[in-house]
Each structure stands twice: as structure tokens, then as C-alpha cells.
Amino acid sequence: MSDSVTAQRVSVLGLGAMGTALARALLAAGHEVTVWNRTAARAEALVAEGATAAATAGEALTAAELVILCVLDDAAVREHVEPARERLRGRVVVNLTTTTPEQARALGRWAEEGRIAWIDGGIMAVPSMIGGPGAFVLYSGVAAAFERLRPVLEVFGRAEFVGTDPGAAAMYDVSILGGMYAMFAAFRQGGAMVRTTGGSAARLAALMAPFLQAMTLSLTEQAVGIDTPERYVQEQSDEFTAAAIDLIDKAATESGTPTELFGVLRRVLTGL
Structure with a gap:
């Protein structure tokens, strides 16, 4: 890790091929990573590499200031975050789950009402490209939170902020x-x-x-x-x-x- 980048506590929910690649890139960059997946066995390899496995999604959501979601769809995102709204207050959530622009906007409004800094993202890479020179990720939402955490997000690839409209990255x-x-x-x-x-x-x-x-x-x-x-x-x-x-x-x-x-x-x- 560069001397200019401070180790950050990050939670990653969803350990499919992409979520695993994201968590692995964070670990390689020296960050403290908590992981959770519905099928717990998928966390084992990452734990061997230094990650901490959360027993529940709720535990993962509150284990770090920065929470990254890479789950199946909009319904899965809501399943995890809606019951934890109060516990997420003051945290930054980066949703890298593929959604439509309107779904992203609805989640952005929900988060704003709950005083959660919400950033939506679109990954322009396949899992094997994460952390490499050809990968880039689109982000939109709360600009101040993005700028503060840009050094962390850039471990995945070039970070492109495309606007404060939460639906912009998806579009x-x-x-x-x-x-x-x-x-x-x-x-x-x-x-x-x-x-x-x-x-x-x-x-x-x-x-x-x-x-x-x-x-x-x-x-x-x-x-x-x-x-x-x-x-x-x-x-x-x-x-x-x-x-x-x-x-x-x-x-x-x-x-x-x-x-x-x-x-x-x-x-x-x-x-x-």
C-alpha cells in the first residue's frame, strides 16, 4: 500500500466471482476486510488470505465505515440494508450490484432519508481484471464521500465519478x-x-x-x-x-x- 493511503476497514457483502475479486483486491492493498456471503463456505479462501468472516449480513454491515455490496440484484440489496437502516447511519455504502438507474435512485433517496452516504457503482470489468490496468468502475451519488474514499475504491481500477444523481453510474x-x-x-x-x-x-x-x-x-x-x-x-x-x-x-x-x-x-x- 502507498504511504499516502491509510488502511481502511471495509466490509464486502456478496462473494460471487466479482465480490471475491473485490475483497481480494482490498486485502492485497492492505485494508482490513470483513466479508459475508449467504453460502458461508465461499468466505473460507478469503479468511485464509487475511479477511474476517462475519456470521451475519447485519454483522458485516456494521463492521466497517465503508460497506461494499456486490449481491444478486436490487431485491437482495434491500433485503440486507433495509433492516439495518439505523445501524448504517453515518456510514458509506457503495452498491456495486447491477441495478437499473431508477432502482439506484430509489436506494439513494432511501439512504439520504436515513442519513447514509450512498454511492452507486457500475463495474466495467470482469472479475479477472479487477485491480489491473484495464479495469474501471463508474460511481455516482454523494460526491464528498466518494472523494474521501477514492484511494480505497481505486484499488479495483480507475475510479470515474459521473455525477451526484445516484442513477448516473447505472445509466x-x-x-x-x-x-x-x-x-x-x-x-x-x-x-x-x-x-x-x-x-x-x-x-x-x-x-x-x-x-x-x-x-x-x-x-x-x-x-x-x-x-x-x-x-x-x-x-x-x-x-x-x-x-x-x-x-x-x-x-x-x-x-x-x-x-x-x-x-x-x-x-x-x-x-x-
Whole structure:
């Protein structure tokens, strides 16, 4: 641990693959970690590495000033925190459970009423990436609590605070994941199309990956068109883009792999 980072007492509730990775990163950074999981056996490896196992969720929630939740869903979060509202008063809760933006906002309001500093988070990494250079985590909620505990949260990866709206991190999270899944869908469709010519999805991947990487550089420019459309001059007209997508759609049909994907893209990208 860096000399500038003071060891912090942290509780981690939820020891699936991600929760275990979070707890392990905290231990590696020299923090005092209390862990709890519904299936107690999942805590054994972490205890061997220096963690303390709590007997109950309630015990874990009150064992530290900083509480990190990484459980199944919004219902599981509420199951644990709602009975402990009074005991959580004055503590910081970082909810890294995947929820919708509205679920995050509702929990933020609940926490504010109970004088609990609530931070919602979205993990942009798989468990094996936690603590590595490619991982980053989105956070939103109580800014002062985030800034105070930023050095602790940064053991997971780059910490990106995206706003005081508790739902902001979840909204950025689902938006980024939406882009990822749209890319996967288009690659799967393209793989089916090139195979009809005797090609392979493997060759397509080798050709597509560097092209898409280069295209991501245009996202910053396109953001201007979304944030301040009055300042944006499109490089290609909506009519050009619509015609290009129509051609791709026609090629998909001709190859015997018709799809609804390109019609959706046409409407989203051009409104035509």
C-alpha cells in the first residue's frame, strides 16, 4: 500500500466471482476486510488470505465505515440494508450490484432519508481484471464521500465519478454495455454472412477489430452532435447513412441470412 493511503476497514457483502475479486483486491492493498456471503463456505479462501468472516449480513454491515455490496440484484440489496437502516447511519455504502438507474435512485433517496452516504457503482470489468490496468468502475451519488474514499475504491481500477444523481453510474453502465452488445450482434450477423462466401468469422474478426478500434475515435466528434447539435456538422448525411445500411440489409437478405438488425440501426442512426 502507498504511504499516502491509510488502511481502511471495509466490509464486502456478496462473494460471487466479482465480490471475491473485490475483497481480494482490498486485502492485497492492505485494508482490513470483513466479508459475508449467504453460502458461508465461499468466505473460507478469503479468511485464509487475511479477511474476517462475519456470521451475519447485519454483522458485516456494521463492521466497517465503508460497506461494499456486490449481491444478486436490487431485491437482495434491500433485503440486507433495509433492516439495518439505523445501524448504517453515518456510514458509506457503495452498491456495486447491477441495478437499473431508477432502482439506484430509489436506494439513494432511501439512504439520504436515513442519513447514509450512498454511492452507486457500475463495474466495467470482469472479475479477472479487477485491480489491473484495464479495469474501471463508474460511481455516482454523494460526491464528498466518494472523494474521501477514492484511494480505497481505486484499488479495483480507475475510479470515474459521473455525477451526484445516484442513477448516473447505472445509466452510463447500461449505455456502455448497450454499445458492446450492439457490436456483438453486428459481428454475429457479419460472421453468418461471410460464411456464405466460404469465408470465416475468424477472418472477419481479424479484419473488423482494427477497423472498429479506429472508428471509436469518431465517438468524441459524434458526441458533439448529441450534446450540442447546433454546433455539429455531419461528415455524412442521414440519407447517405440510410442508403449504406439499406445496401448492407439487402446483402444480408441475398446471402440467405436476413435480419431485423439493420432496420433498427437505420431508424436509430438516421430517423428515416
